[in-house]
Amino acid sequence: MDIKLNGVTKEYHHEDGKVRVLDNLSLEVPSGHFVSVIGPSGCGKTTLLKLIAGFDHDAKPSKDIFMIFQDSNQLFPWRTLGSNLSYAIMKTNKGIGKEKAAEKAKTALEDVGLLDFYDYYPHQLSGGMKQRGALARALAVESKVLLMDEPFSSLDRDNKEIAYALLLKIWREKKLTIIFVTHDLEEAKKLSGQILYFEDLNGKIPV
Amino acid sequence: MKILKKNKEQYIILFWIIVLLTMWQLAATVGGVSGLLLPSIGEVASTLLDSMLHGDLPYQIYYSLKVILMGILIAVFAAIFLALASQKYIMIAGLAKVLSAIGHPLPALALLPLIIIWFGTGDASIIAIIVHSALWPILINLNAGFQAVPQIYLDIGRNLELSPWEIAFEIKLKASLPYLISGVKIAFARSWRALIGAEMVFGAIGLKGGIGWYIFKQRTFMNTPGLFAGIIVVVLIGLFIERFLFNFIEKKTVQKWGQN
Ligand SMILES: Nc1ncnc2c1ncn2[C@@H]1O[C@H](COP(=O)(O)OP(=O)(O)OP(=O)(O)O)[C@@H](O)[C@H]1O
Numbered sequence: 001m002d003i004k005l006n007g008v009t010k011e012y013h014h015e016d017g018k019v020r021v022l023d024n025l026s027l028e029v030p031s032g033h034f035v036s037v038i039g040p041s042g043c044g045k046t047t048l049l050k051l052i053a054g055f056d057h058d059a060k061p062s063k064d065i066f067m068i069f070q071d072s073n074q075l076f077p078w079r080t081l082g083s084n085l086s087y088a089i090m091k092t093n094k095g096i097g098k099e100k101a102a103e104k105a106k107t108a109l110e111d112v113g114l115l116d117f118y119d120y121y122p123h124q125l126s127g128g129m130k131q132r133g134a135l136a137r138a139l140a141v142e143s144k145v146l147l148m149d150e151p152f153s154s155l156d157r158d159n160k161e162i163a164y165a166l167l168l169k170i171w172r173e174k175k176l177t178i179i180f181v182t183h184d185l186e187e188a189k190k191l192s193g194q195i196l197y198f199e200d201l202n203g204k205i206p207v
Numbered sequence: 208m209k210i211l212k213k214n215k216e217q218y219i220i221l222f223w224i225i226v227l228l229t230m231w232q233l234a235a236t237v238g239g240v241s242g243l244l245l246p247s248i249g250e251v252a253s254t255l256l257d258s259m260l261h262g263d264l265p266y267q268i269y270y271s272l273k274v275i276l277m278g279i280l281i282a283v284f285a286a287i288f289l290a291l292a293s294q295k296y297i298m299i300a301g302l303a304k305v306l307s308a309i310g311h312p313l314p315a316l317a318l319l320p321l322i323i324i325w326f327g328t329g330d331a332s333i334i335a336i337i338v339h340s341a342l343w344p345i346l347i348n349l350n351a352g353f354q355a356v357p358q359i360y361l362d363i364g365r366n367l368e369l370s371p372w373e374i375a376f377e378i379k380l381k382a383s384l385p386y387l388i389s390g391v392k393i394a395f396a397r398s399w400r401a402l403i404g405a406e407m408v409f410g411a412i413g414l415k416g417g418i419g420w421y422i423f424k425q426r427t428f429m430n431t432p433g434l435f436a437g438i439i440v441v442v443l444i445g446l447f448i449e450r451f452l453f454n455f456i457e458k459k460t461v462q463k464w465g466q467n
């Protein structure tokens with residue numbers, strides 16, 4: 001699935017007027033590519049991903065383009081890890097049975113090395129495990145494009161390395177399209193051959 | 208360390224309970240306080256036992272618990288309905304605000320005469336009193352809970368293509384459960400007080416009335432041990448529900464989810 005933005009603009013309204021965060025921004029990511037977008041804090045990376053995901057007011061997000069957030073609390077705390085996944089599966093595949101959904105959830109958890117934690121509640125998992133769980137949920141619903149918003153920034157060095165290796169392996173195996181935003185050049189380099197600078201995409205950077 | 212401290216606290220509580228009971232017993236037996244004013248623990252216990260075995264008290268307890276449960280359930284459903292509707296319609300949100308601003312500070316007993324005129328003195332009135340006592344704190348808490356639902360869950364919900372209905376019940380309601388539970392706790396405390404008071408005023412509604420009526424009847428017969436027995440029942444049930452029932456519900460939900 002290609003991602004193509006052609007001169008998009010996004011403004012936020014503040015008390016003291018408007019702030020234009022995305023200004024005539026263009027971006028093209030062909031299907032199957034892994035692109036890192038790098039930019040300093042506050043430049044509009046999250047804004048960009050949310051726009052691509054379709055979280056803007058009247059847009060309609062779909063599970064094909066799935067967002068993975070920086071916040072490690074993105075699994076629903078009231079469901080176990082397994083139930084988070086099978087719930088997501090059942091809601092995105094109408095008519096699939098409970099057992100089939102649980103089976104698919106297990107496969108996805110196996111892919112990220114969390115099968116043993118199927119019955120754990122998110123708060124019983126470490127930050128790195130929760131992020132892998134969020135990744136597994138995107139795999140479970142068979143998303144085609146992953147929008148990753150600094151998902152590993154709160155992990156320590158070792159866990160980051162584990163997550164990078166895992167993400168690259170999954171990207172290759174599932175032929176996903178990935179847009180990975182980060183403010184860390186080293187991270188961007190490790191993950192992808194294609195690094196885009198936010199300022200090059202955007203017409204103007206707000207200060 | 209923490210466990211030790213908790214244990215110590217329990218011993219202190221136990222100590223004071225024993226001291227208070229001993230003082231009571233001493234005042235009633237060797238202290239020369241008239242049995243009409245302060246019966247001994249033994250008398251109260253035997254009256255309580257007698258009322259439980261041969262009297263209407265078990266039924267009255269059942270009645271009071273039944274109506275309070277019904278009233279709180281109605282209040283919970285009404286609050287959920289109003290809070291969800293407030294999310295969708297700004298007109299309803301305004302209405303809910305006005306109504307809870309009026310209703311929340313208004314003691315149920317102040318409404319009693321009006322409720323009698325409107326609904327008579329049957330079950331409907333008692334339940335109306337409970338609903339009034341319970342609805343506003345639950346609604347106010349639930350609204351606060353809905354305001355505090357993390358945006359990230361709502362975004363994920365949309366990403367999973369959930370319907371507005373599913374977002375309401377899967378995400379908003381579950382994410383707000385800690386708020387809902389504390390609302391129901393306040394609601395119980397308020398409606399338990401109002402219920403006992405209203406039962407005294409209403410007399411034997413239902414078949415034989417509730418616990419409030421049990422206490423009131425003891426007074427008419429100057430049966431002080433019975434009065435004490437009734438008060439003890441009110442205290443014990445209140446304690447049981449606040450300490451054990453709510454703890455149990457929290458343990459099975461928000462605590463299990465790591466949400467408090
Ligand atoms: N909901 C909002 N309302 C108003 N302004 C916003 C909103 N969200 C973001 N902004 C503003 O838009 C700008 C870009 O924010 P954004 O979160 O997209 O940056 P970011 O690149 O993701 O930063 P970080 O690396 O710190 O996560 C910031 O100046 C921020 O103040």
Ligand SMILES: [Mg+2]
Pocket residue numbers: 045046047070149
């Ligand atoms: Mg961001």
